[in-house]
Amino acid sequence: MKKELNNIQVVWRMLALVKPLTLPMSFAVIMGVLGFICAIGIPVLSVMALLQIAGMYPHIDMSMLLIFLLGMAVLRGLLHYAEQAANHYIAFKLLAIIRDQVYGVLRRLCPAKLDRKDKGNLISLITNDIELLEVFYAHTISPVLIAFLTSLIMLKFFAHLHMIAMIIALCAYITMAIVIPFYVNMKGKDIGQKNRNEIGHMSSFLLESFRGLTTILQYHMGHKRTKKMIDMSDNIEDLQSQMKDIEAIQLVASQILISLSAIVMFVSMFVLYLQGEISVYRVIMATVLMLSSFGPVLALSNLANNLLSTLSSGRRVLALLDEEELIKDVSGQTETSFGDIYVDNLSFAYEEEVILQDVHHIFKQGQVTGIVGKSGSGKSTLLKLMMRFYDPTTGIIRISDRDLKNINTQDMRHMFAYVTQETVLFHDSILNNVKIAKLNATNQEVYEACQQASIHDFIMSLPQGYNTKVAELGASLSGGERQRIGLARAFLSDAPCILLDEPTSNLDVLNEAVILSSLQQQKNKTIILVSHRESTMKIADKVIEMDMGRMS
Numbered sequence: 365m366k367k368e369l370n371n372i373q374v375v376w377r378m379l380a381l382v383k384p385l386t387l388p389m390s391f392a393v394i395m396g397v398l399g400f401i402c403a404i405g406i407p408v409l410s411v412m413a414l415l416q417i418a419g420m421y422p423h424i425d426m427s428m429l430l431i432f433l434l435g436m437a438v439l440r441g442l443l444h445y446a447e448q449a450a451n452h453y454i455a456f457k458l459l460a461i462i463r464d465q466v467y468g469v470l471r472r473l474c475p476a477k478l479d480r481k482d483k484g485n486l487i488s489l490i491t492n493d494i495e496l497l498e499v500f501y502a503h504t505i506s507p508v509l510i511a512f513l514t515s516l517i518m519l520k521f522f523a524h525l526h527m528i529a530m531i532i533a534l535c536a537y538i539t540m541a542i543v544i545p546f547y548v549n550m551k552g553k554d555i556g557q558k559n560r561n562e563i564g565h566m567s568s569f570l571l572e573s574f575r576g577l578t579t580i581l582q583y584h585m586g587h588k589r590t591k592k593m594i595d596m597s598d599n600i601e602d603l604q605s606q607m608k609d610i611e612a613i614q615l616v617a618s619q620i621l622i623s624l625s626a627i628v629m630f631v632s633m634f635v636l637y638l639q640g641e642i643s644v645y646r647v648i649m650a651t652v653l654m655l656s657s658f659g660p661v662l663a664l665s666n667l668a669n670n671l672l673s674t675l676s677s678g679r680r681v682l683a684l685l686d687e688e689e690l691i692k693d694v695s696g697q698t699e700t701s702f703g704d705i706y707v708d709n710l711s712f713a714y715e716e717e718v719i720l721q722d723v724h725h726i727f728k729q730g731q732v733t734g735i736v737g738k739s740g741s742g743k744s745t746l747l748k749l750m751m752r753f754y755d756p757t758t759g760i761i762r763i764s765d766r767d768l769k770n771i772n773t774q775d776m777r778h779m780f781a782y783v784t785q786e787t788v789l790f791h792d793s794i795l796n797n798v799k800i801a802k803l804n805a806t807n808q809e810v811y812e813a814c815q816q817a818s819i820h821d822f823i824m825s826l827p828q829g830y831n832t833k834v835a836e837l838g839a840s841l842s843g844g845e846r847q848r849i850g851l852a853r854a855f856l857s858d859a860p861c862i863l864l865d866e867p868t869s870n871l872d873v874l875n876e877a878v879i880l881s882s883l884q885q886q887k888n889k890t891i892i893l894v895s896h897r898e899s900t901m902k903i904a905d906k907v908i909e910m911d912m913g914r915m916s
């Protein structure tokens with residue numbers, strides 16, 4: 365198993381993604397620094413005005429001061445707006461890039477690795493986790509840089525007032541920006557990760573509950589599942605409340621630190637004043653500057669809490685991006701034309717348990733081959749291996765004498781029309797649902813395929829015929845109707861080989877007869893037919909039997 369990334373690695377990897385957006389990021393930082401300087405300048409200028417009125421500061425033009433004050437107030441707003449706009453531009457651009465990468469990975473992992481993944485957790489990752497990264501990109505990177513640069517400028521001011529003032533400010537900034545967040549991070553790291561994982565599990569549980577609604581009702585599992593749901597919610601609430609406790613500690617500590625720093629600054633400067641080292645003006649200015657210059661480092665400190673959840677989300681997203689596919693796509697090979705399928709000395713195990721052992725067979729082109737065998741004997745697995753959803757553990761599958769591993773993935777996908785035991789229908793019209801097997805098919809071709817699959821009359825009886833949206837039918841399509849739509853796709857497809865996994869399991873005798881006769885009319889097509897039904901096997905030129913992973 366791969367080692368989990370630590371927080372520094374997560375931050376580093378997430379930062380690397382910002383590289384193409386360095387320019388808007390620099391713009392955001394400059395706007396942020398200037399904005400904070402305006403924010404800090406307002407109280408400082410006000411104090412200067414007061415000190416002048418009290419006769420403690422050399423004469424300055426009051427009307428100019430007032431104009432400066434107003435200008436700074438307006439600029440503060442505009443600069444903050446520009447900073448936020450740039451940050452969000454970066455964040456949403458990056459989220460789009462990350463989503464794109466995640467979808468790319470899901471395609472790569474499909475189907476071998478995706479089969480084993482918890483789908484609810486994946487949905488939570490694609491939706492919530494990626495969304496949470498916004499906090500990192502819009503509200504973390506630039507505040508860190510802004511805090512660093514603004515603090516450097518402020519330290520220069522403090523040094524101008526007195527070296528001791530600078531040392532006090534430096535210590536205060538370090539405590540606020542590093543010590544407090546470090547403590548919060550230490551306390552809450554595991555809680556943040558647990559919280560994200562628990563949310564993922566709850567998503568899975570909900571998804572599973574929706575899918576299994578009828579089973580839950582039938583077996584009176586409602587109470588039990590509700591209880592489990594409540595337990596999960598309580599657990600998440602508990603974790604979030606622990607996170608809030610840590611956040612509260614951090615907030616209180618930050619506020620105490622601000623007050624303490626101002627007091628320490630005032631007392632130290634006052635002592636220096638008593639020793640005749642500095643004027644009253646510097647005492648007051650250093651104290652005001654200390655109180656008003658915490659903005660950027662405080663923003664940084666406040667980030668620590670959100671950052672925990674964000675880094676946990678980042679870790680989950682990066683773990684998915686790093687996931688290696690089991691089957692790598694093949695491209696760049698010379699085209700292979702479809703022919704006989706040779707299965708030679710083939711063995712296969714999903715994990716530890718061996719499913720297929722020493723399987724040998726030649727599936728002749730243009731023939732109908734039936735595969736029978738007990739449930740779990742590996743019939744569907746053999747079909748999946750032919751489509752290279754998985755690679756054999758040992759042995760080889762060849763098409764026209766070429767190892768599947770050397771056939772371009774695109775070419776291979778065009779060789780097979782695969783009808784599984786469950787037909788998935790997409791939220792689209794029935795016409796488009798059938799057309800996915802051949803995107804450029806004419807409507808007439810679709811109608812003919814549906815006639816061959818014995819579903820045309822049913823579709824025509826719907827109020828909007830082929831334009832009826834599957835979503836509008838809801839779950840009202842029967843298993844047999846779905847299965848026949850799946851078969852219509854196979855009849856429409858140009859693939860030279862049709863793989864059928866229990867194609868007639870949900871059909872009555874009449875529909876089965878129509879479909880079997882349509883299959884018999886598929887001239888020159890290779891058909892491999894897995895079925896438990898004897899009647900279905902009648903159309904096979906050859907029937908082979910699987911027994912405990914072996915072929916006889």
Ligand SMILES: Nc1ncnc2c1ncn2[C@@H]1O[C@H](COP(=O)(O)OP(=O)(O)OP(=O)(O)O)[C@@H](O)[C@H]1O
Pocket residue numbers: 479714715719737738739740741742743744745746
């Ligand atoms: N993705 C998977 N990961 C792990 N084990 C799997 C996976 N898919 C199937 N299996 C296991 O492999 C064995 C063979 O399954 P397969 O679906 O090939 O059998 P089958 O002969 O088609 O069964 P049936 O007639 O019931 O459809 C079963 O024990 C099944 O539990």
